[in-house]
Amino acid sequence: MKWDGSEFEKSLQDLTLFGLDNCIGSNDCMIVCPVNRLKINQHELDSVLVSGVWTDRVETFVTECVQCGDCTIACPAGVQRDHMMLYMKSMLPNIPRAWRQYYLLKGRQDQSWLISLYDVVARLMAGPLGKHVDKTNFEKKDLLFYFGCYVFSPSGAPTATLTLADRLGLDYEVLAGVRSCCGWPQYLTGKMGYGQQMLMYLDGLINKVQPKWIVSGCAECYAALLRLKKKTSASWVPLTTTEWLLNHADALSWDKFDGKVAFHDSCHVTKKVGKPQPARKLLGYMAEIAELYDAPENCVCCGYYNVHANHDLNAELHTEKLEKVKEKDANGLVVECVTCWESFKKTFADAEMPLWDMMVAAEFATRGGGK
Amino acid sequence: MIVGNGVAGITAAQELRTLDQDGKISIISNEDGYYYRASLSEWISNRNTKAMMAGRTPEFYNQMKINCVTGDVREIDVEERRVWIGKQSIAYDKLLIASGASANRIPIPGLEDSLVFRSFQDAQDIKTSVGCCNRFMILGGGVLGLELSGALHQCGVEEIAVVQLMDHVGGPLLDERAAEWVEARMRKDGIRIFLGDTIERVEKDMAWMKSGATWKFNQFVQAVGIRPQFPEIQGLETGRGIRIDDHGCTNLPNIFAAGDCTETYDPQTEKWRTTRIWLDGARQGRAAAHMMTGNVIENDHPVFFNASLIYTERYAFIGDPHGEEGEVFYRETESALRKVRVHNGRLMGALLIGNRHGMMAMYEAVGNPITDIGPALASPGYAWNDQTGADWDYAFY
Numbered sequence: 109m110k111w112d113g114s115e116f117e118k119s120l121q122d123l124t125l126f127g128l129d130n131c132i133g134s135n136d137c138m139i140v141c142p143v144n145r146l147k148i149n150q151h152e153l154d155s156v157l158v159s160g161v162w163t164d165r166v167e168t169f170v171t172e173c174v175q176c177g178d179c180t181i182a183c184p185a186g187v188q189r190d191h192m193m194l195y196m197k198s199m200l201p202n203i204p205r206a207w208r209q210y211y212l213l214k215g216r217q218d219q220s221w222l223i224s225l226y227d228v229v230a231r232l233m234a235g236p237l238g239k240h241v242d243k244t245n246f247e248k249k250d251l252l253f254y255f256g257c258y259v260f261s262p263s264g265a266p267t268a269t270l271t272l273a274d275r276l277g278l279d280y281e282v283l284a285g286v287r288s289c290c291g292w293p294q295y296l297t298g299k300m301g302y303g304q305q306m307l308m309y310l311d312g313l314i315n316k317v318q319p320k321w322i323v324s325g326c327a328e329c330y331a332a333l334l335r336l337k338k339k340t341s342a343s344w345v346p347l348t349t350t351e352w353l354l355n356h357a358d359a360l361s362w363d364k365f366d367g368k369v370a371f372h373d374s375c376h377v378t379k380k381v382g383k384p385q386p387a388r389k390l391l392g393y394m395a396e397i398a399e400l401y402d403a404p405e406n407c408v409c410c411g412y413y414n415v416h417a418n419h420d421l422n423a424e425l426h427t428e429k430l431e432k433v434k435e436k437d438a439n440g441l442v443v444e445c446v447t448c449w450e451s452f453k454k455t456f457a458d459a460e461m462p463l464w465d466m467m468v469a470a471e472f473a474t475r476g477g478g479k
Numbered sequence: 480m481i482v483g484n485g486v487a488g489i490t491a492a493q494e495l496r497t498l499d500q501d502g503k504i505s506i507i508s509n510e511d512g513y514y515y516r517a518s519l520s521e522w523i524s525n526r527n528t529k530a531m532m533a534g535r536t537p538e539f540y541n542q543m544k545i546n547c548v549t550g551d552v553r554e555i556d557v558e559e560r561r562v563w564i565g566k567q568s569i570a571y572d573k574l575l576i577a578s579g580a581s582a583n584r585i586p587i588p589g590l591e592d593s594l595v596f597r598s599f600q601d602a603q604d605i606k607t608s609v610g611c612c613n614r615f616m617i618l619g620g621g622v623l624g625l626e627l628s629g630a631l632h633q634c635g636v637e638e639i640a641v642v643q644l645m646d647h648v649g650g651p652l653l654d655e656r657a658a659e660w661v662e663a664r665m666r667k668d669g670i671r672i673f674l675g676d677t678i679e680r681v682e683k684d685m686a687w688m689k690s691g692a693t694w695k696f697n698q699f700v701q702a703v704g705i706r707p708q709f710p711e712i713q714g715l716e717t718g719r720g721i722r723i724d725d726h727g728c729t730n731l732p733n734i735f736a737a738g739d740c741t742e743t744y745d746p747q748t749e750k751w752r753t754t755r756i757w758l759d760g761a762r763q764g765r766a767a768a769h770m771m772t773g774n775v776i777e778n779d780h781p782v783f784f785n786a787s788l789i790y791t792e793r794y795a796f797i798g799d800p801h802g803e804e805g806e807v808f809y810r811e812t813e814s815a816l817r818k819v820r821v822h823n824g825r826l827m828g829a830l831l832i833g834n835r836h837g838m839m840a841m842y843e844a845v846g847n848p849i850t851d852i853g854p855a856l857a858s859p860g861y862a863w864n865d866q867t868g869a870d871w872d873y874a875f876y
Contacts, residue, residue, distance in 0.1 A: 123839075129490065129761035132787065133515025135531040149531050155539040158493050184793050185517075185757075186786035186838055338864075382836070382860060 111339045113304030117198075120300075124195045127187040128154055137179035137189040142408050143172050143421055150189075153196070162201055170196045171204045171417040175296045176375040176409035197298025206416040207297055214257060214289040215306035230285065234259050237266055242285030249281040252319035252344075254333070256310075258326050258446040259284035262453070265325045265446050268471035269349055275474065276356050281317045288313055290332035296413045307336055314344070325349035325467055327376035327445035328413075334381070348377060349467050350444045354390045360474040368398040369469075370438035372429065372452070373407040374445040387444045387466065394473035398438040400429075410443075410451035426455035433461060442469050480562060480571035482552050482710070484508035485516065486757055487738025488577035489534060490764035491771075496543045498772045505546040505571075507564060510599065512537075512547070517757050517787065519602040520630035523609070532599070552578070552710045557731060573733050573771040576712075576721060577764060580705035580739035580753075585618065589681035593618075593699040596627050605631075608698045614638040616686055616696035618678060621650040622789055624702035625661070629791040632668050640671040640694045642678060642686075649789060654801050656809065657830055660816045665790055707740040707753055718742050720753045726775060727767025735771055737763035756785050782845045783828075786838065795838040798828030798845035810857035819856040824848050826856075826866070837863040 135150050148169045156166045170193060179189035216223050231238035237259055253273070255266045266284070273280055291306030310332070314322065322344050324330045333346035347355075371391055378384040384404035391397055401407050408429065411422035429452065433441050440462030443449045449465050456463040464472075481488045484506050492504050513534035521527040540547055550564035561568040582595035594604050605627070615631050617624045620643025628639050641648065647658035648665070662672055676688045686694050707720035716722045716730040720742035727735045738760035742751045754760060769776045786795040800807075805822025815833030819826070819841075826844045840863035849856070849866050 129486075129765070130758045130784075130786075131515075132517035132757055133527075133532060133534060134518045134521050135527050136521075139526070149533075151531075151533055151535055154534075155536040155542075158535075159539055159542040161538075161542045184786065184788050186784070186795055186835065186842075188839060 111308075113300065113307070113339075116304075117300050120191055120195045120198070123188050123191040124157065127189065127192045128157060130185050131187050132185045134184050136182040136184060137187070140178045140182040141173075142176060142178060142425060143174055143411065143414065143418075144169070145172075145421055145424075153192070157192070157196065166196075167200065167202065170200060171207075172414045172421055173197070174375075174409050174411050174413045176413075177379055178409070181379065181405070194296070194298055197296075198300060200298065204415075204417045210293065210415045211299070211302070213286045214293065215287065215291060215302070215309065217287060217309065226286065230260065234284070235267075237270075237282075237284065240282040240284045242287045246283070246313070246316040247281055248316075248318050249279060250320040251278055251280040252314065252317045252322045253280055253282045253284075254288075254290075254314075254322050254324045254329060255282065255284040256324070256326065256329050257286050257289050258329070258450075261446050261450060263446050263449040263465040264468045265349070265449070265465040268465070268467040269323075269325060271471050272353060272360075272467065272474065276359060278356075281319070283310075283313055283317070290326075290329045292328035292332045293413070293415060295332075296328070297415055307332055311336055311340060311342075314342075319344050321345050321347055321352070323347045323349055323352040325444070325446050325465065327374040328447055331376045331380070348383075348386065348444060350387045350390050351383075353467070353470055354386050357390060357393055360470075361476050362393045363473050363476070364393075365395040365439070365469075365473065367396070367439040368437065369395040369464075370398045370400050370433045370436055370441045372400070372410065372441055372443045372448055373404045374443070374448050375407075375409050377444060378404050378407065387442075390466065390470065391442060394469060395442075398433075398436040400432050400436060410445075410448040412447045412451040422451065423455060426452050430455055430459055430461055440464060442466055480569065480573070481506045481575045481577060482508075482562065483577035483579055483738065483740070484510060484513045484547070485577060485579045485738055485760065486513075486534075487579075487760040487764035487767075488575070489513040490761040491575050491577060491737060491768040492545050493543065494765045494768035495771065496545065498768065498774065502772075503546070504544065505548055505569065507548045507550060507552055507562065507569075509549065509551045511549070512540075514599055516598070519596070519599065520626045520788065523602055523606050523627070524630040524633040526633075555710055555712050557712060557714065557734065560733065571733075573735065575727070575764075575767050575771065576709055576729075576734065576736040576740060577738045577760075578709045578740045579707075580720075581708045582701065583704045583706055584701055585703055587618075587678050587681055590678075590699060593701050595701050596623060597705060605698075605700060609634055609636060612636075612698035614696045615640070615698045615700060616694060617641045617700050617702055619643070619702035619704070620645070620648040620672065620674075621702065621704065622652055622787070623704075625649065625665075625790045626788050627700060627702055628665065628670055629788060632670065633791060638671070639669075640673065640696070641665070642673045642676055642688065644675070644677050646675040648672065648674070651801075652785075652789065652794075652796055653830070654818070656811075657816055657818065657832060660811065660832065661790055661792070664792065668791075705739065705755070707742070709736070709740040718751045722751060723763070723767075725766065726770045727763055728770055735767040737767045756783075757787075758784055782842060784842050786835070789832065792832050793835060794830070794832040795835045795841075796828075796830055797838060797842050798826070800828035800830040802827055806852065808854050808857040810854070810859075815859070817857045817859065821849065821852055821856065824852065834859045837861060840864040840866070 173193045177190045291303035294303035411425040444466040514532045554563040582597035620641045649658050676690045678686050721736040723736050723741045742753045808819045810817045818830040836859035844866045
């Protein structure tokens with residue numbers, strides 16, 4: 109039977125009901141929430157969930173939720189508040205304008221004037237990578253780099269990744285462009301059917317390549333790949349760019365950066381998948397690490413996945429992060445997720461604090477030109 | 480008509496409104512609004528404010544068209560279908576009794592009065608005394624006593640002693656190994672634990688234990704369990720609590736019951752057992768609401784689940800981790816203890832303290848055949864979601 113994703117919506121309903129029954133009102137979820145500027149109490153959320161009568165406060169809060177999952181970790185009763193928030197997102201009476209703009213191109217398969225214009229402009233924007241943007245012909249390769257939407261990222265991550273692969277003499281195929289969006293942004297904003305549709309389109313593209321490994325530098329894309337593999341029992345193995353490069357690290361010659369650099373853990377990779385160590389190991393090849401928190405899972409989210417619903421709120425998170433980096437006397441911040449990089453870029457650029465994607469840092473550290 | 484505004488009562492009211500948009504719903508209680516009884520310790524330890532303890536917003540009751548009546552139920556006239564509150568009576572078509580339970584008190588020679596830990600008022604009394612007392616003695620080392628000792632420790636009480644009749648803390652929640660782990664945490668924080676002991680008498684501010692040990696206190700709290708409380712109704716079948724079936728039905732027509740005031744029949748042990756768990760109370764309230772409107776819902780997930788705080792640590796008790804049959808795997812570190820029990824290739828239950836990673840997927844997996852039986856099952860990294868095909872894991876992938 110083809111996987112249609114409907115079990116996920118059922119799970120969300122079940123988890124919401126379970127959460128309503130089992131919530132003991134510790135309010136720990138709301139205390140630890142990094143974006144609870146409105147000082148929402150948990151009972152406000154549950155009152156809306158039960159009555160179906162939305163308040164402005166709750167509606168705003170739901171759109172600002174970044175799906176970091178801190179609430180679920182904090183709950184003494186085992187309530188998965190992040191899933192309940194996702195369910196609430198799926199029930200929102202009004203979809204924020206910023207979300208609609210964000211969805212505008214991602215995953216579209218139609219041939220409207222907008223997507224035709226995109227086809228022309230996008231390939232120009234992507235520079236040398238333009239040849240890969242939303243291409244339809246693929247070669248069968250063991251190694252597939254999946255850049256999706258982040259092929260356009262100004263972080264330099266896609267180019268650095270391919271440069272490293274070339275340096276290692278690897279043979280690979282590339283999957284990139286907004287048509288191959290993983291659908292995770294849609295999942296995280298409660299658009300389950302939409303996300304599912306995109307994930308299945310991605311599955312079709314992957315099948316053309318028949319890879320053994322699929323590598324992504326975006327934590328959300330990586331999460332989507334994990335889900336797709338599980339649900340379709342695929343044989344390929346999803347890897348973060350960090351995991352992939354770590355497998356080849358000893359084949360490269362590394363120079364170390366002066367001083368310490370800080371590392372930002374992504375919510376998906378560190379907290380949800382539980383893999384904080386590969387990034388630290390890889391970063392260890394190129395720098396001394398300044399840990400920002402007493403434990404990796406205590407890191408604070410970059411705020412990206414309220415999908416620009418509140419720029420000011422996210423700016424506060426970014427400034428906090430910047431101050432933390434300064435406090436630890438680090439010379440810059442390294443991230444392993446391109447989305448996190450996108451989120452932090454303005455605040456860090458304004459403060460002239462270096463912000464590197466892991467692949468960009470690694471590419472620089474393996475050029476062989478000394479420090 | 481619902482008597483009681485705890486989790487069973489409020490869940491029933493919510494479900495009734497969902498099932499019947501027009502029916503009249505009234506809740507009678509002697510407390511102001513639904514509050515989170517299970518988080519009183521968080522209020523004592525100042526993690527929560529009083530406002531946070533409210534279970535629903537003030538507007539909620541109007542939005543749901545729930546009429547709240549404050550008062551004590553004096554009598555229920557089954558023949559006339561009327562509930563008497565003082566000198567007033569209110570008619571009902573269907574009645575749900577969800578009147579909860581009250582704290583037990585053990586008479587101790589020499590101890591004229593002591594605090595208990597059950598209601599908002601009890602918590603208020605404890606919180607007030609924290610300001611003036613620095614030596615707390617807690618009688619009862621079950622989950623409630625340990626939770627209270629943790630809250631008192633967190634808000635800076637200098638000396639705390641816990642007296643437990645059993646030879647380990649935690650009651651049936653913990654096996655000996657898990658209890659030792661929790662006891663070690665408590666002792667590290669300076670909590671004095673008297674095991675296999677009880678208090679024979681009190682002289683002024685000195686407690687004399689059966690073992691001969693003594694301990695000086697300036698505040699005494701009893702946390703020795705609860706007993707169901709409910710209005711007397713002629714012909715109603717009761718044991719320690721009101722006896723109900725899986726759908727919340729009592730032996731009397733049009734009278735239903737749910738939550739801590741009830742007891743249900745356990746076919747495995749062939750005994751009646753009282754309801755003590757928050758989640759069970761909510762589920763019973765929901766099931767009763769369906770019966771009150773003429774629907775029958777099956778309890779499709781009878782697996783036991785309870786997660787909360789034991790001392791200051793988060794725990795999850797899933798299924799039946801302490802059964803005697805099958806294989807048991809532990810994983811113990813300074814910050815966590817995880818126990819998993821399997822039997823005939825199926826997951827029977829788990830006890831997770833400190834690190835509860837994967838607990839919801841384990842909850843879904845109880846009773847399912849599992850693969851790779853071995854010590855890895857107790858590891859936080861074990862992929863429990865893969866054993867169920869469900870999406871109940873934290874990360875949903």
